[in-house]
Amino acid sequence: MLEPDALDRGLIHALQVDARAPFTLIADVLGxxxxxxxxxxxxxxxxxxLRVVALPDPRSSGTHQWFVRLTAATRTAHDIAAALARRPDTSWVRLTSGGTEIVAIIHTAPSGPDAHSLLLRDIPRTAGITGVxxxxxxxxxxxxxxxxxxxVDVLTPAQEARLRAHGPRVRAEEDAPYTLTGADRRLLAALREDARLGYAELAAAVGSTPATVTRRLAELRSRGALFFDVDIEPAVLGATVSALLWMQVAPSRLDEVATTLATHHELAVVxxxxxxxxxxAHALCxxxxxxxxxxxxxVxxxxxxxxxxxxVLRTYKAAATLRG
Structure with missing residues (x-):
């Protein structure tokens, strides 16, 4: 197993601050x-x-997200999880609970004849699934x-500021969400494979020009229409145990509890x-x-x-990365 040193961790942190920061800038910041x-x-x-990918903000892509828990026989759970991981409308596919439960995030369209087909038709008909x-x-x-x-615990605030200064200014969250166009979606499809592709490579992938792609990507970033995910095996960073925590909280206290948990270093998702x-919540320890x-x-x-x-016994798919 790779044991990252301070430079490796600094690089990972730098990519989390600005996934498209030039290597020259990252090198200068890291000395x-x-x-x-x-x-x-x-x-x-x-x-x-390690993989750096770009993903659309759900508000801009017009999709809904569902955590789906599937109970399956041990002999079929692997095949079901692997099949779900190959679908473009899933992410975070994991095998949990002794190998009898599959947890996945499913992205659905808000309307249309097939908007919820995976939830309402495809999954219930899958052999081997005993509960959904x-x-x-x-x-x-x-x-x-x-x-x-x-x-993200390596860089100083000054180093983070230098990296953030390179990226576009992101508009306020309360602004109306930007709706992705067809051209935007093609650009995002290329960035989903590798968010650090150069502008010339992106232009070739979407049939445009580097100048146009540069402008469009800057606009999408400034509007908060996409975000970058730095995907890496948690064990590389010393987290060998992973678990999903399903909690029941009084609605009047939900925001208070969730806000508190979101400050915990042990959690990656709340x-x-x-x-x-x-x-x-997703705990990494x-x-x-x-x-x-x-x-x-x-907790x-x-x-x-x-x-x-x-x-979590096995991760079949992270944000967009299939795991072996």
């Missing part, structure tokens, strides 16, 4: 050479599963554009959902003992009436 930073980036790709529960994602407190704090458990300490000392909040811990 290294561009050649060394590029070499480390390639090594993290090859040995640590769907939880509509209402609000994300941590995750998506917000990085897991367990990996989201409010519909269903009997209305708050879900060094080992089982660390997870136990976290559950008994930090033991009075407002949490019930918590279900589902260890």
């Amino acid at each position: 290294s050479s561009p050649q060394t930073v590029v070499r480390r980036y390639r090594r993290l790709q090859a040995e640590g599963g 529960s769907a939880h509509y994602l209402l609000h994300t407190y941590l995750g998506g554009p917000t990085a897991w704090r367990g990996r 989201a409010a959902t519909t269903g009997p458990t209305n708050l879900v 060094a080992d089982a003992e660390a997870l136990h300490r976290y559950l008994t000392r930090r 033991a909040l009075d407002a949490i009436a019930r918590i279900e811990t589902a260890p």
